[in-house]
Structures are given as C-alpha cells and as structure tokens.
Amino acid sequence: MNEEMNQLIALQEIDAELAGFDREINEQQQEISKREQSISDKETAIAACHEKVASLEQQQRDIALENDDAGARIKDRQNKMMQVQTSREHQALLKEIEENKRLIKETEETLLTVMETIEQTESEVAELENLLTGEQELLNKETTAVKKKIKKIESRRKTVAAQRKKLSEVLGAALLKRYNMLLIKREGLAVAQTINGVCQGCHMSIPPQQFNEVRKGDKLQLCPTCQRILYFQEEESEE
Numbered sequence: 001m002n003e004e005m006n007q008l009i010a011l012q013e014i015d016a017e018l019a020g021f022d023r024e025i026n027e028q029q030q031e032i033s034k035r036e037q038s039i040s041d042k043e044t045a046i047a048a049c050h051e052k053v054a055s056l057e058q059q060q061r062d063i064a065l066e067n068d069d070a071g072a073r074i075k076d077r078q079n080k081m082m083q084v085q086t087s088r089e090h091q092a093l094l095k096e097i098e099e100n101k102r103l104i105k106e107t108e109e110t111l112l113t114v115m116e117t118i119e120q121t122e123s124e125v126a127e128l129e130n131l132l133t134g135e136q137e138l139l140n141k142e143t144t145a146v147k148k149k150i151k152k153i154e155s156r157r158k159t160v161a162a163q164r165k166k167l168s169e170v171l172g173a174a175l176l177k178r179y180n181m182l183l184i185k186r187e188g189l190a191v192a193q194t195i196n197g198v199c200q201g202c203h204m205s206i207p208p209q210q211f212n213e214v215r216k217g218d219k220l221q222l223c224p225t226c227q228r229i230l231y232f233q234e235e236e237s238e239e
C-alpha cells in the first residue's frame with residue numbers, strides 16, 4: 001500500500017477517535033441531565049404536596065368555624081327553650097338543636113379525614129425530601145466525576161487534534177479536500193476497508209477488476225456506490 005493511503009487510513013482513525021470524544025462527552029452530560037431532571041421532578045412533587053397541605057389546613061380552619069357556629073346556634077336555641085310557651089315552638093327549637101348536632105358530627109368526621117390526608121401528605125413529603133437529599137449528594141459526586149472525565153477527554157482530544165493537523169499538512173491539498181468532504185457527506189467515514197470485494201462503508205460489492213486495483217493499492221480507488229476511498233488489508237481478508 002502506498003504512503004498516501006497509509007496516511008489516509010491514519011487520518012480516518014484519528015477522525016473516528018475525535019468523533020468518539022464528542023459522543024463520550026455527550027453521554028456523560030446526559031447522565032447528569034437525567035439526574036437533574038429527576039431532582040427537579042421531586043422538587044415539583046414536594047411543592048405540590050406543600051400546596052395540598054396548605055389548602056387542607058385552610059379547609060380545617062373553615063370546618064372549625066362551621067363547628068363553632070353550630071355550637072353557638074345550639075347554645076342560643078337552648079336558651080330560647082326556657083322562654084318559649086307552646087309545645088310547637090319547643091319542638092321547632094329541639095329540631096334545630098338536633099340539626100346542628102348532626103352538623104357538628106358531620107364536620108368532625110370530615111375534619112378527621114382532612115387530618116389524615118394532611119398526615120399522609122406530610123409523610124410523602126418527608127420521603128421525597130429524603131430521596132432528594134440522596135440524589136443531590138449523588139449529583140454533586142457525579143458532576144465532579146464527569147468534570148474530571150471531560151477534562152481528560154479534552155486533553156486527549158487536544159493531542160489527537162494536533163496529530164490530525166500534522167497529518168493534514170502532509171497530505172496533498174486536493175486529496176485532503178476530497179477526504180474532508182467525504183467525511184461530512186458519509187457520516188464520519190471517508191476511508192473504507194474492502195473485505196471479499198465488498199466495501200465496508202456501504203456493504204456493496206465492487207467490480208472484481210476494481211477490487212484487484214484496490215488490492216494492489218497503487219492508485220486511489222473510490223467505491224462506485226458510496227464514493228468512499230477504498231483500501232485493502234491482507235490480514236483482515238478471509239480469502
């Protein structure tokens with residue numbers, strides 16, 4: 001294989017590595033985003049619980065007022081009982097007293113339900129806050145770890161980018177331009193290996209005559225289907 005081809009293969013390897021860095025950084029950041037989303041979901045749930053408790057407490061106060069009113073009405077009717085003359089008036093007051101007693105009983109039952117719901121919601125909050133604390137600690141640790149990893153990746157990237165620059169300078173301008181265009185058009189793979197006469201970039205067969213040329217490796221050969229630059233490597237052939 002000629003020197004130019006070797007350089008192209010090396011350049012392709014470098015570009016694959018460079019693309020890998022972006023993917024790795026992306027994956028790392030996605031992990032952090034996932035954790036942040038989960039924390040934000042819990043914060044939203046906690047806020048909703050607090051709102052629910054506040055509204056239940058308001059309901060509690062309203063019920064207590066209703067209760068007081070009913071109690072006051074009972075006292076009032078009981079006082080009036082001592083002043084009424086007819087049994088009809090007496091009956092009417094008794095009926096009112098009974099109604100208010102029933103109202104008090106009902107409100108007390110409602111109050112109990114409200115109190116239970118408040119307790120339930122508050123224990124929900126406690127559980128969520130517990131989880132939240134744990135997740136925030138994890139996030140802090142993960143953020144530190146990811147920052148370190150990204151720093152390492154970036155430093156490796158610098159080294160590889162320098163290698164790329166060096167290699168680009170060696171390659172002819174026209175060839176480099178063709179390579180760079182292919183890299184963009186063909187999803188990061190400009191140079192493809194051929195195995196058993198098949199282009200490993202697009203998995204289509206190459207005419208046998210051209211495959212022979214690729215094997216010889218003294219002239220630049222492009223895949224007739226995907227236009228990638230083709231090369232052949234003896235040890236990876238199954239022929």
Ligand SMILES: [Zn+2]
Pocket residue numbers: 192199200201202203204223224225226227228
């Ligand atoms: Zn191809």
